[in-house]
Amino acid sequence: MNKRIFKATGKEYITVIVFLFVYTSSLFSQSCWVRQNTPVTDTLKSVYFTDASIGWVCGSNGTVLKTTNGGNNWTVVYTQAGKYFNYVKFFNSNTGIVCGGGIIKTTNAGINWYTIVASSPVYTYTFVNENTGWYSVPNNIYRSTDGGNNWSVCYTNSYPSNPFQQVKFTDANTGYYSSGYLSYIYPYYYNYNYVYKST
DSSP, X not given: OOOOOOOOOHHHHHHHHHHHHHHHHHHHHHTOOOOOOOSOOSOEEEEEESSSSOEEEEEBTTEEEEESSTTSSOEEEEOOTTXXXXXXXXXXXXXXXXXXXXXXXXXXXXXXXXXXXXXXXXXXXXXXXXXXXXXXXXXXXXXXXXXXXXXXXXXXXXXXXXXXXXXXXXXXXXXXXXXXXXXXXXXXXXXXXXXXXXX
């Protein structure tokens, strides 16, 4: 069998180097993240986009921001000193809710906001559609079937020392919540974690 051995010339070395440079640059450019400037210095905790252009961000000092051009520019649409928000969700371009230090809601794309839950803190919330949703505080889970205008307790924690951490519903009947706490009994720490499912 004849074996062929090839020797690279200077020109071929240059071709290979250029190829590797272009290929590597392409990989880096695909994984690049570009910081979006905002008009606030608050801590921003949650982001939600309804399409490629319209998005929302919320955070400390009761701040809610909106973009209409894919994040290139952001506008403050709500702020309340002393409040904090951890989660934002929109059902369409007009209707959305923000929660953390209570829950606020808009039905006109952020022009006006009104409080639907004043209590603080709201640990977490979940909605399966525009009308049906739940939120949790340390020892209660509340449910609404009218878009958050009215709430009622649907479950009370039987173990107050083991507070609710997260609640999630996949449909109007099936839900899950997690709870847990860290206990210290000399000389050990005990971590108690649980997940419960609605039946």
